[in-house]
Amino acid sequence: MENTKQEFVLGDLDVQNGIIYCGGKDRYINILQVCCDTAEDNERQIEASFEKENWKEYIIAVHGLKSSMKSIGAKELSDCAKSLEMAGREGDIKYIQENHRNMMQEYRRVMKMIQESPFVEKPERKTCSVTGEDGPLLEEQLFIQRIENFETAVYSLDSNEMLEILKELQKYQYAGVMLAKPLSVIVRKVEQQDYMSALDYMTKLKIELDRRKNE
Incomplete structure (x- = not known):
């Protein structure tokens, strides 16, 4: 029988609680991979909302970080994100400014530790075009309807329905952009149970694509 406590060690992460929280070792490793794959996007989102002083977006972003870090056993980082989330909800901007950095x-340290571990594959660094003629055109009304359906699934905590909607949309292109790649970020957020951040990203993606279409 595998002795997980002896064999599975990852820096200062509380691996055993992470495995329990995720429901098993395989699921835990999958969440590690998701954290690794989404680290760059998450860091960019958190930093952008902080620099813009968009505290509503900041609260959503650090809430997602709090949950994902708790799931992998990064307790100190999760607690820090929780304190920043609460400060944002209470309007304590001074606390955020003093503790954000x-x-x-700590987030960069934890992610570097995970990325250098043997348990995850390194994020791909591929250069590719986001435009193409490889998928059918998605009508705007259908896109709007699917976003509304996605929102309903988010508030119902129905991750299977969320993933089905995303899988369907990934077959299309919209405003000259194949949706498979940008939607893959949202897929990872759903797999990470970061549902509100996934919905926020979906809404922003539609706005950005509409801006591109109207340029």
Whole structure:
């Protein structure tokens, strides 16, 4: 029988609680991979909302970080994100400004530790075009309807329905952009149970694509 406590060690992460929280070792490793794959996008989103002083977006972003870090056993980082989330909800901007950098420094440390571990594949660094003629055109009304359906699934906590909607949309192109790649980020957020962040990203994606279409 595999002795997980002896064999599975990853830096200072509380691996055993992470495995329990995720429902098994395989699921835990999958969440590690998702964290690794989405680290760059998450860091960019958190930093952008902080720099713009968009505290509504910041609260959503650090809430997602709090949950994902708890799931992998990064307790100190999860607690830090939780404190920043609560400060945002209470309007304590001074606390955020004084503690944001420490949280991001710890986030980068944890992600580097995961990315250098033997348990995950390194994020791909492929250069590819986001435009193409490889999929059918998606009508705007259908896109709007699917986003509404996605929102309903988010508030119902129905991850299977969320993933079905995303899988369907990934077959299409919209505003000259194949949706498979940008939607893959949302898929990872759903797999990471970061549903509100996934919905926020979906809404922003539609706005950005509409802007591109109207240029």
